[in-house]
Amino acid sequence: MLCDLSYIFIYKKEADTLDVNSVFNGLNIDGFKIVIELALLVIRILLPVLAVIIVFQCYSSMRRHRREEKPLIMLENDATGEGVPVLYWENAIGRSRGCDITIADGAVSRDHAVLLRREDGWFVSDVGSKSGTMVNGQTTQGRQPVFIDDKITVGNTTMTIKRADDYTDINKSWFFSRPKNKKGIAPAALMFLITIFNFFLGIEASLSIEKQDFQPMGVFVVFTLVTWLFFFISSKIIKRSNFELESLAIFLCGIGAMLLCRQDIKQAYVQIAAMIVGIIGFCIIIKFIENPDRVKKWRMGIMIASVLLLGVNIVFGAVRNGAANWIEVGGVSIQPSEIVKIGFIFVGAGALDELLTKKNLLQFIIFSAVCVGALFIMSDLGTALIFFGTFLTIAFMRSGDLKTIILAVAGAVFGSAIVLKFKPYIADRFQAWGNVFKYADSTGYQQARVLTYAASGGLIGVGLGNGYLKYVFASESDLVFGLMCEEIGLIIALACGVAIGGLVFYARAITTRSRSTFYSISACCAASLMLLQAGLNIFGATDILPLTGVTLPFISLGGSSMISCWCLLSFIKAADERTYAAKK
């Protein structure tokens, strides 16, 4: 959110000096005071333990309940009688060794055709091969449905589709190393752990040094009701068997909401409201992309809408904290760039036959350049960087073309150098980088405080509501990692970092198990996007990178950011093949 560092001197409130005698006002009995202090200490020690267990259990149950990876169907080579297993929902057929089904036949193009599965059966689609693809002797046009015992001819090779025999496990991922292992934690138990965790946070906040009232418990109750309702709808009404990904996000959202209790309790409720909108968006997008081919028709529309939204932002945008990335709509201020992130993934990803037919990235490159350029104009450098990084992952996943990536990076470096040459004052923003204590009263103000207060928190934190970083501007958004370190300790802060970073590993692990490359690309890129954002947030605040002012996914205060994170999560959820398989 924060971009222009000249705004950082705004204190929200002067820090009151701590008067020991005011602690536990009214509790005159020393013994009682000590009991409370000890109870709070026990909670503070339990919280990190719980956090680590929760994050661990979320990921470990993602690894479980997996089907064994068996071939879906077989292709039998008519000439040799050799059987080739078809492992994925979308399979590239061609001469190239990178293809899923490699055919050593000089007449076959490098990428010849795609054999893909949809709800209504199997299809074969030629992707611009020289000699074309035939089914039962007839040249195909577009997607041609195929059935068992149909003959597919590519080049001089003809293959017959057969039912899958009992093939053993072929493609194992380390992530799913023991898929048949004992059952993971029950989703309800995981939710219960998270609820206990939030309950402890609520208690801690309620008995904070400055204020003792039970308002934070209100936030806890509302948050718990909303998340259990979501859980109930997901498992009983939609009948989805798994809830780990949502649990992980709920865990992070809970920390964000509870941290707000002692800053601005109203914001905590706003944050929960944003989460509800986010969850609705999450559900809608999963439904919308149920058919990956439907997205294709919408792509151009989404692209135009995204550009228009950014355009409207540039023209009507309100400058807030140095970046003009806000617009007001009917009393609600939103950050269009957060919404465009979702569009960006939509536009970038595609089904395999589509990607192989239209190898040209030009359209996507232009779209990306427009987005990044628009963000530059709004001087939202952090988000521009996130878009650029996401562009690189999408472009590479689609084309595998290292040259494009190197060219893009070189172009970006060159562009930045030119910008710095003509606008040297931009570099001044980064002057404190690596030297924050030297500039502790000017441009390094925020980072120096993050480091000081993070170190003051130790491993388990000083307790929710007892921190001082909360008086520093943007502590609940750009500096939230420092706020976590200070109030609930380094262990929980790192657990949150790992939780967000782990999404990339998860998205990669389900890549070949997705029902379309559309899902796998969008999942990997959505995960990378959140990771980039988390990286810029955490490392910017802690002076490992220059401070650019972006939010930490799910945790930072910010409605638009919260909504967009849930929407991005839906891509990862959709990539999991179990998502669309209803519990019978």
Added chain:
Amino acid sequence: MKRTLTRSILGLIMAIAFVGGLGLFTFRISTNANAWVQQNYNGHMSGSSGLEQAGIIYDRNGNILAHTVDGKRVYSDDYETRLATLHVVGDNSLNISTAVQSIYRDDLTGFNYVWGLGLPSSLKSSKDITLTIDSQACKTAYEALGDYNGAVVVYNYKTGEVLCSVSKASYDPQDPPEITEENEEEYAGVYVDRVISGLYPPGSTFKIITSAAAIENMPDIYNRTFTCNGSVNIGGQEISCMSTHGDIGFEDALAHSCNVVFAEIADELGNDIMQKTAEEMGFTKSYSVGDIPTARGEYDLLGASQNERAWSGIGQFTDLANPMQMAIMCGAIANGGDANIPFEVKTISSFFGLAGLNNTAKTESLIKSSTANQLNDLMRNNVTSYYGDDMFETLSVCAKTGTAEVGDGKEPHAWMVGYSQDTDAPLAFAVIVENSGYGYSVAGPVAVSAMEACANVLRN
């Protein structure tokens, strides 16, 4: 889809970099937490509240120099003692960065990174610190400085214990002044411990180093006769002397502090030898007094002209000396060339009486023992033949005075550095009195007061 998996490697690289970044942050926070926490804006330690849990600071005789009463930090009962020991002990706001309350704050407050600053007060374990200084001797030295600002340090060159360390200008930590534009001058440099962090032109005290260079590099130095006509032209510019000494030998030249002789010696020895000797004797070194680093002296002849070299040999040019370092150098001469590096914190004990740190001096060889012995004789001669052996009542002292010109029409800084030979009071000292006048007449009496007071401490 296989290819899609391969190509997702970019995301994997980012994720690995991200995990690496988290690791880097964890490493940094675990190694730098102390430094990060000790910021004066840190709300967890604001005002005296950061020290509200801190333990007691004692002097060597168990006199309390700072302790906490009802959540407030309280200093010595005696006003003058508070002023005299301010720069060693420190104040509530950590204004004096080299003071014990700043440097050992984590020990005093019981900070450790695992628990952070959030441990309930009932569970915090603060530690007590016993210093090596004698508060009475500090008070005596502080009073001896009179109206002048300056620094006095006396330490036991056999054990390394600092007995007296005083820096003036000072203020009362119980009632710290608000420094405004009006009283700025009065409190100039008040937050600096001049003993540890002060840097002054050394003036004639630098002649000890020039002498050492001469002893080691001019075999006939004791047989040579120099001529002082009140000034000498070296490298095209005049170098003047305090008086006209006429024909004079090396030993007398040091006793009379003849500028002409030492300028000529420095000129003859050349840049390399002068630079090497100064560095070997630790003139440009930062010492660790316990955990407190001293300021680095300056002696830089790189690209210096002939005239500049000559000036540098008599402690002018760009030369800058730190009082603690001068005392250490004198201690090394007294000790036959090996310096026992001083320390101010004797013990740090925990609340439960478990012994923490128990300091002993680290030894460092600065001077060849033959050179040290000859310097010893020369510096003893300074006192017996020139200053007068009755100057120090009960001690036989070897010393060198200095009068460092500061320009701007201000009075020069007065220096005296040296040590006593007495086995029952092996003390090295350095005294600087700012803008006061001649070394012998102004710094001399201060040195006498401080040395006698410290000797008294050791003899009782």
